[in-house]
Amino acid sequence: MLFKVEMKVNLPHDMSPEVAADIKAREKAYAQELQTQGKWRHLWRVAGSYANVSIFDVADNAELQDLISALPLFPYMDITVAPLCRHPSSIHQDDR
Amino acid sequence: MLFKVEMKVNLPHDMSPEVAADIKAREKAYAQELQTQGKWRHLWRVAGSYANVSIFDVADNAELQDLISALPLFPYMDITVAPLCRHPSSIHQDDR
Amino acid sequence: MLFKVEMKVNLPHDMSPEVAADIKAREKAYAQELQTQGKWRHLWRVAGSYANVSIFDVADNAELQDLISALPLFPYMDITVAPLCRHPSSIHQDDR
Amino acid sequence: MLFKVEMKVNLPHDMSPEVAADIKAREKAYAQELQTQGKWRHLWRVAGSYANVSIFDVADNAELQDLISALPLFPYMDITVAPLCRHPSSIHQDDR
Amino acid sequence: MLFKVEMKVNLPHDMSPEVAADIKAREKAYAQELQTQGKWRHLWRVAGSYANVSIFDVADNAELQDLISALPLFPYMDITVAPLCRHPSSIHQDDR
Amino acid sequence: MLFKVEMKVNLPHDMSPEVAADIKAREKAYAQELQTQGKWRHLWRVAGSYANVSIFDVADNAELQDLISALPLFPYMDITVAPLCRHPSSIHQDDR
Amino acid sequence: MLFKVEMKVNLPHDMSPEVAADIKAREKAYAQELQTQGKWRHLWRVAGSYANVSIFDVADNAELQDLISALPLFPYMDITVAPLCRHPSSIHQDDR
Amino acid sequence: MLFKVEMKVNLPHDMSPEVAADIKAREKAYAQELQTQGKWRHLWRVAGSYANVSIFDVADNAELQDLISALPLFPYMDITVAPLCRHPSSIHQDDR
Amino acid sequence: MLFKVEMKVNLPHDMSPEVAADIKAREKAYAQELQTQGKWRHLWRVAGSYANVSIFDVADNAELQDLISALPLFPYMDITVAPLCRHPSSIHQDDR
Amino acid sequence: MLFKVEMKVNLPHDMSPEVAADIKAREKAYAQELQTQGKWRHLWRVAGSYANVSIFDVADNAELQDLISALPLFPYMDITVAPLCRHPSSIHQDDR
Numbered sequence: 014m015l016f017k018v019e020m021k022v023n024l025p026h027d028m029s030p031e032v033a034a035d036i037k038a039r040e041k042a043y044a045q046e047l048q049t050q051g052k053w054r055h056l057w058r059v060a061g062s063y064a065n066v067s068i069f070d071v072a073d074n075a076e077l078q079d080l081i082s083a084l085p086l087f088p089y090m091d092i093t094v095a096p097l098c099r100h101p102s103s104i105h106q107d108d109r
Numbered sequence: 110m111l112f113k114v115e116m117k118v119n120l121p122h123d124m125s126p127e128v129a130a131d132i133k134a135r136e137k138a139y140a141q142e143l144q145t146q147g148k149w150r151h152l153w154r155v156a157g158s159y160a161n162v163s164i165f166d167v168a169d170n171a172e173l174q175d176l177i178s179a180l181p182l183f184p185y186m187d188i189t190v191a192p193l194c195r196h197p198s199s200i201h202q203d204d205r
Numbered sequence: 206m207l208f209k210v211e212m213k214v215n216l217p218h219d220m221s222p223e224v225a226a227d228i229k230a231r232e233k234a235y236a237q238e239l240q241t242q243g244k245w246r247h248l249w250r251v252a253g254s255y256a257n258v259s260i261f262d263v264a265d266n267a268e269l270q271d272l273i274s275a276l277p278l279f280p281y282m283d284i285t286v287a288p289l290c291r292h293p294s295s296i297h298q299d300d301r
Numbered sequence: 302m303l304f305k306v307e308m309k310v311n312l313p314h315d316m317s318p319e320v321a322a323d324i325k326a327r328e329k330a331y332a333q334e335l336q337t338q339g340k341w342r343h344l345w346r347v348a349g350s351y352a353n354v355s356i357f358d359v360a361d362n363a364e365l366q367d368l369i370s371a372l373p374l375f376p377y378m379d380i381t382v383a384p385l386c387r388h389p390s391s392i393h394q395d396d397r
Numbered sequence: 398m399l400f401k402v403e404m405k406v407n408l409p410h411d412m413s414p415e416v417a418a419d420i421k422a423r424e425k426a427y428a429q430e431l432q433t434q435g436k437w438r439h440l441w442r443v444a445g446s447y448a449n450v451s452i453f454d455v456a457d458n459a460e461l462q463d464l465i466s467a468l469p470l471f472p473y474m475d476i477t478v479a480p481l482c483r484h485p486s487s488i489h490q491d492d493r
Numbered sequence: 494m495l496f497k498v499e500m501k502v503n504l505p506h507d508m509s510p511e512v513a514a515d516i517k518a519r520e521k522a523y524a525q526e527l528q529t530q531g532k533w534r535h536l537w538r539v540a541g542s543y544a545n546v547s548i549f550d551v552a553d554n555a556e557l558q559d560l561i562s563a564l565p566l567f568p569y570m571d572i573t574v575a576p577l578c579r580h581p582s583s584i585h586q587d588d589r
Numbered sequence: 590m591l592f593k594v595e596m597k598v599n600l601p602h603d604m605s606p607e608v609a610a611d612i613k614a615r616e617k618a619y620a621q622e623l624q625t626q627g628k629w630r631h632l633w634r635v636a637g638s639y640a641n642v643s644i645f646d647v648a649d650n651a652e653l654q655d656l657i658s659a660l661p662l663f664p665y666m667d668i669t670v671a672p673l674c675r676h677p678s679s680i681h682q683d684d685r
Numbered sequence: 686m687l688f689k690v691e692m693k694v695n696l697p698h699d700m701s702p703e704v705a706a707d708i709k710a711r712e713k714a715y716a717q718e719l720q721t722q723g724k725w726r727h728l729w730r731v732a733g734s735y736a737n738v739s740i741f742d743v744a745d746n747a748e749l750q751d752l753i754s755a756l757p758l759f760p761y762m763d764i765t766v767a768p769l770c771r772h773p774s775s776i777h778q779d780d781r
Numbered sequence: 782m783l784f785k786v787e788m789k790v791n792l793p794h795d796m797s798p799e800v801a802a803d804i805k806a807r808e809k810a811y812a813q814e815l816q817t818q819g820k821w822r823h824l825w826r827v828a829g830s831y832a833n834v835s836i837f838d839v840a841d842n843a844e845l846q847d848l849i850s851a852l853p854l855f856p857y858m859d860i861t862v863a864p865l866c867r868h869p870s871s872i873h874q875d876d877r
Numbered sequence: 878m879l880f881k882v883e884m885k886v887n888l889p890h891d892m893s894p895e896v897a898a899d900i901k902a903r904e905k906a907y908a909q910e911l912q913t914q915g916k917w918r919h920l921w922r923v924a925g926s927y928a929n930v931s932i933f934d935v936a937d938n939a940e941l942q943d944l945i946s947a948l949p950l951f952p953y954m955d956i957t958v959a960p961l962c963r964h965p966s967s968i969h970q971d972d973r
Contacts, residue, residue, distance in 0.1 A: 014265050015153065016288070017162050018349060025314045026889045026952065044198045055164075055204055057111065057193040060938040061882060061945045061958035065196055066113050068151075073206050073265075074348040075290040081349045088314065094349035096208070096288055097153040098267040100161055102140040108151055110937050112960070114829060121794045122217045122280065156266040157210060157273045157286035169878050169937075170828040171962040177829045184794065190829035192880070192960055194939040207345065209354050218409045218472065236390045247356075247396055249303065249385040252458040253402060253465045253478035257388055258305050260343075289345040292353055294332040300343055302457050304480070306541060313506045361398050361457075362540040363482040369541045376506065382541035384400070384480055386459040399537060401546050410601045410664065428582045439548075439588055441495060441577040444650040445594060445657045445670035449580055450497050452535075481537040484545055486524045492535055494649050496672070498733060505698045553590050553649075554732040555674040561733045568698065574733035576592070576672055578651040591729065593738050602793045602856065620774040631740075631780055633687065633769040636842040637786060637849045637862035641772055642689050644727075673729040676737055678716040684727055686841050688864070690925060697890045745782050745841075746924040747866040753925045760890065766925035768784070768864055770843040783921065785930050812966040823932075823972055825879065825961040833964055834881050836919075865921040868929055870908040876919055 014070070015054070015097040015108075016077055020090045021064040039085040052080060068097070110166070111150070111193040111204075112173055116186045117160040135181040148176060164193070206262070207246070207289040207300075208269055212282045213256040231277040244272060260289070302358070303342070303385040303396075304365055308378045309352040327373040340368060356385070398454065399438070399481040399492075400461055404474045405448040423469040436464060452481070494550065495534070495577040495588075496557055500570045501544040519565040532560060548577070590646070591630070591673040591684075592653055596666045597640040615661040628656060644673070686742070687726070687769040687780075688749055692762045693736040711757040724752060740769070782838070783822070783865040783876075784845055788858045789832040807853040820848060836865070878934070879918070879961040879972075880941055884954045885928040903949040916944060932961070 024033055047053035055068040071077045081092065099108060120129055143149035151164040167173045177188065195204060216225055239245035247260040263269045273284065291300060312321055335341035343356040359365045369380065387396060408417055431437035439452040455461045465476065483492060504513055527533035535548040551557045561572065579588060600609055623629035631644040647653045657668065675684060696705055719725035727740040743749045753764065771780060792801055815821035823836040839845045849860065867876060888897055911917035919932040935941045945956065963972060 016266075016349070017153070017155075024952070026892075028314075041198045045200050048200045055201065056196045056199045057113070057204055058196040058942055059113075060192040060194045060942040061880070061956055063946070063951075066191065066193060073290070074208075074288040077288065078290045078346055078348040082351070087351075088312070092349055094288060095162065096156040096266040096269065096286060097162060098156045098265075098270045100152045100154040102137045103152045104141050104144045105151065108153055112829070112938075120280070122220075124794075154270055156270040157208070157284055159274070159279075169962075170880075170960040173960065174826055174828040174962045178831070183831075184792070188829055190960060192938040192941065192958060194937070194942045209345070209347075216472070218412075233390045237392050240392045247393065248388045248391045249305070249396055250388040250462055251305075252384040252386045252462040253400070253476055255466070255471075258383065258385060287354065288348040289354060290348045292344045292346040294329045295344045296333050296336045297343065300345055304458075304541070316506075361482070362400075362480040365480065366482045366538055366540040370543070375543075376504070380541055382480060384458040384461065384478060386457075386462045401537070401539075408664070410604075425582045429584050432584045439585065440580045440583045441497070441588055442580040442654055443497075444576040444578045444654040445592070445668055447658070447663075450575065450577060479546065480540040481546060482540045484536045484538040486521045487536045488525050488528045489535065492537055496650075496733070508698075553674070554592075554672040557672065558674045558730055558732040562735070567735075568696070572733055574672060576650040576653065576670060578649075578654045593729070593731075600856070602796075617774045621776050624776045631777065632772045632775045633689070633780055634772040634846055635689075636768040636770045636846040637784070637860055639850070639855075642767065642769060671738065672732040673738060674732045676728045676730040678713045679728045680717050680720045681727065684729055688842075688925070700890075745866075746784075746864040749864065750866045750922055750924040754927070759927075760888070764925055766864060768842040768845065768862060770841075770846045785921070785923075809966045813968050816968045823969065824964045824967045825881070825972055826964040827881075828960040828962045834959065834961060863930065864924040865930060866924045868920045868922040870905045871920045872909050872912045873919065876921055 014073065016069045016071065017095045017097055018067045018069055018077075018081065019059075019064065019093045020067065020084075020086075021062070021092075022086055022090050024089055036085045036089075043083070043085060047080060052076075110169065112165045112167065113191045113193055114163045114165055114173075114177065115160065115189045116163065116180075116182075117158070117188075118182055118186050120185055132181045132185075139179070139181060143176060148172075206265065208261045208263065209287045209289055210259045210261055210269075210273065211256065211285045212259065212276075212278075213254070213284075214278055214282050216281050228277045228281075235275070235277060239272060244268075302361065304357045304359065305383045305385055306355045306357055306365075306369065307352065307381045308355065308372075308374075309350070309380075310374055310378050312377055324373045324377075331371070331373060335368060340364075398457065400453045400455065401479045401481055402451045402453055402461075402465065403448065403477045404451065404468075404470075405446070405476075406470055406474050408473055420469045420473075427467070427469060431464060436460075494553065496549045496551065497575045497577055498547045498549055498557075498561065499544065499573045500547065500564075500566075501542070501572075502566055502570050504569055516565045516569075523563070523565060527560060532556075590649065592645045592647065593671045593673055594643045594645055594653075594657065595640065595669045596643065596660075596662075597638070597668075598662055598666050600665055612661045612665075619659070619661060623656060628652075686745065688741045688743065689767045689769055690739045690741055690749075690753065691736065691765045692739065692756075692758075693734070693764075694758055694762050696761055708757045708761075715755070715757060719752060724748075782841065784837045784839065785863045785865055786835045786837055786845075786849065787827075787832065787861045788835065788852075788854075789830070789860075790854055790858050792857055804853045804857075811851070811853060815848060820844075878937065880933045880935065881959040881961055882931045882933055882941075882945065883928065883957045884931065884948075884950075885926070885956075886950055886954050888953055900949045900953075907947070907949060911944060916940075 044053060044056060048056065052070055053067060054070045057066045059066060069077060071080065140149060140152060144152065148166055149163060150166045153162045155162060165173055167176065236245060236248060240248065244262055245259060246262045249258045251258060261269060263272065332341060332344060336344065340358055341355060342358045345354045347354060357365060428437060428440060432440065436454055437451060438454045441450045443450060453461060465471065524533060524536060528536065532550055533547060534550045537546045539546060549557060551560065620629060620632060624632065628646055629643060630646045633642045635642060645653060657663065716725060716728060720728065724742055725739060726742045729738045731738060741749060743752065812821060812824060816824065820838055821835060822838045825834045827834060837845060908917060908920060912920065916934055917931060918934045921930045923930060933941060935944065
């Protein structure tokens with residue numbers, strides 16, 4: 014089941030570079046692990062911003078919550094979620 | 110080059126069913142043609158709405174404008190566009 | 206799987222009373238059928254408005270889209286959707 | 302008398318983990334006590350967020366204020382309230 | 398139980414003066430009847446607008462909905478509602 | 494001359510409890526003094542919030558500014574003001 | 590007593606040129622009459638728009654409502670009002 | 686050439702009273718100097734706020750930027766600007 | 782003197798194609814005339830929309846109003862204006 | 878390929894003047910370098926603000942992201958981006 018997830022990162026200006034680097038490294042590892050599992054299907058940078066557009070492929074709402082709330086950057090992001098489904102005009106069987 | 114495009118359809122309530130059906134049929138044919146060409150890479154319905162989230166893959170901004178302004182539903186949609194690019198944490202070579 | 210759905214009705218002022226009455230009657234029958242099936246779990250009026258707050262219980266995003274887009278009032282409503290899941294502090298097994 | 306209450310938690314980034322853990326533990330105990338009393342009728346997590354959708358069942362506006370303002374997380378939440386009542390199409394006697 | 402209700406009137410420009418006059422006359426009679434009953438406690442014009450700020454005193458949310466949805470101008474107004482209760486600093490016993 | 498004034502309190506999270514208690518005590522005394530004088534005609538809590546809806550009765554705009562800017566909580570509140578006047582459908586001579 | 594009033598004109602596209610011309614002529618005559626009386630103290634066009642910024646000088650809120658609601662363009666304008674008073678740093682005795 | 690300028694002051698809560706008093710004193714002197722020069726033509730307090738509405742009379746956009754960015758409170762204000770010009774219904778030669 | 786002007790076109794759905802074509806032809810001729818004169822310095826389409834971003838170079842606010850209000854599409858556009866001036870980091874003498 | 882980029886600077890009030898001066902100096906040098914390269918085609922100050930309107934000329938979305946995210950002020954700015962293309966009414970070959 015697919016969801017569009019948009020994330021905008023707002024790191025506090027007084028966060029030390031070391032803490033920020035550690036969080037970002039853990040975020041990257043976690044994001045790549047979820048991509049490898051197929052749960053984070055797409056991940057794009059929005060050009061000109063510290064934000065991304067993502068497509069998640071999860072079993073249900075609960076798994077979406079589990080995956081997103083475990084993001085190392087979760088406390089520092091504005092996140093919006095939209096449930097997606099197959100469009101009647103889509104020719105891609107996988108855009109379900 | 111990728112763009113996220115979100116389209117929300119607002120058909121006038123006084124449009125005749127025949128006109129609406131014709132526009133929708135042409136929109137579907139056009140959307141499928143662009144998908145076949147690879148220019149409309151993804152097309153999802155937003156659940157609970159008459160709206161979609163799409164990913165376009167175009168040569169440049171001018172082509173994006175050409176493709177979107179030629180949509181049969183173009184005069185009846187609220188459309189937002191966000192330029193995308195490869196995310197440094199993406200593992201998908203194609204999410205460029 | 207649960208979703209909060211909020212619906213605000215905006216009937217065109219030039220809709221004839223007969224057409225409006227017919228749409229409302231079909232909306233009511235449909236809403237009660239979905240409630241009987243357990244798919245429209247809760248339905249409340251927002252006091253002081255022509256709007257409702259609802260909880261849907263569906264198999265997935267696609268079913269949510271099917272049910273909502275088939276509402277007789279669908280073309281005349283502003284609809285917002287939020288995916289829900291079990292809250293770690295909930296004591297209700299059914300608020301899954 | 303029912304109210305929809307939506308709560309979005311915004312903990313200050315400089316709150317110590319011990320203080321945060323204490324507030325959350327007290328919030329959970331309080332939420333469960335109110336649920337046991339039947340005053341906090343439903344409590345759902347909004348998937349992909351640190352937010353909830355709740356249904357309160359109170360005697361009047363004053364009790365709603367008493368219950369919400371006593372939440373341990375009250376100073377750290379954006380809260381919106383909507384008064385609910387029975388919908389004429391509802392088949393649930395309890396969705397009053 | 399008190400509610401602040403704000404109403405903004407938006408009459409369609411193509412409504413005939415006779416129809417408008419009839420609706421306004423019925424609105425006025427109804428508003429004065431509710432004021433006489435004590436249910437519409439205060440009614441002020443917002444200076445520079447076709448809008449009002451009102452205080453309703455009702456038994457519960459259901460009565461608020463009954464009274465507001467019966468307003469002759471109801472289909473033509475944007476309405477917002479806020480539940481009120483006694484303020485701990487109020488010296489007026491009646492501002493309950 | 495009447496004004497609706499809405500005040501939303503946002504105390505800084507790092508304000509010491511002693512300072513907060515002092516400001517609130519002075520705010521309460523001041524609010525009650527203005528109510529006794531008849532200048533702060535109504536004061537209601539908005540249920541489920543740290544906010545109020547008030548009706549001020551002042552000689553002119555300048556007095557409104559003097560009274561509001563002297564509130565001990567003034568630097569910590571979002572405040573909106575709407576000028577009110579007698580509504581042609583009001584039956585209350587005092588809702589002038 | 591001064592008020593800033595901002596007016597944005599939205600004439601319906603299907604209004605006949607004759608009706609529009611008549612309303613505008615009456616609006617202009619009325620505006621000039623109020624300016625001559627000193628009640629409409631300033632009137633500026635916002636460059637690049639069909640909107641104005643005005644300063645009204647009235648006895649009280651009720652007079653403001655009387656003057657504005659009598660504008661021939663009143664049904665076709667979005668209007669916002671802000672009460673003004675003398676600024677402690679002003680050197681102009683008349684900016685009261 | 687005239688501009689409407691609206692300024693809303695947001696002093697940080699942790700600014701020392703001495704620093705605040707110094708900035709405000711310099712702001713007042715600067716505002717009065719510009720008024721004396723005729724460049725800051727009007728300055729009004731918005732009643733019930735820490736905000737003002739002003740009319741600037743400058744040679745061009747560049748001078749507007751020079752004057753506003755030199756305000757001692759500039760880093761602490763939300764500022765909006767609207768270019769003004771003579772209204773065809775104005776009777777005041779000076780409201781150019 | 783430069784201004785950024787953004788224009789979003791909203792043609793009524795019931796405008797006849799002939800009327801629309803005539804307005805657009807006159808708009809194009811007018812836009813090209815102003816460009817030739819150097820008053821409409823830049824004109825870009827916003828990709829994916831029926832909107833443009835423009836830079837006007839005018840003598841003053843009054844000329845900006847004269848030019849924009851004479852646009853054949855003026856009654857059908859949402860227009861926003863921002864006054865521009867030379868940026869201290871600009872290396873272009875002409876971006877004044 | 879052109880993009881309109883709008884940047885609003887929000888420096889933290891507790892940033893030391895030395896750090897601010899250093900960031901601004903690096904921002905200026907970087908902005909001038911990109912202008913010299915032709916990638917930052919236009920740079921204007923918005924009069925009355927600490928903000929700019931810019932036109933970037935880049936190879937693709939990825940280059941836009943690279944250039945913007947490398948701005949020394951990037952962590953302290955609200956940035957919005959709009960893709961531009963040649964307008965059919967433009968007479969400037971270079972406004973592509």
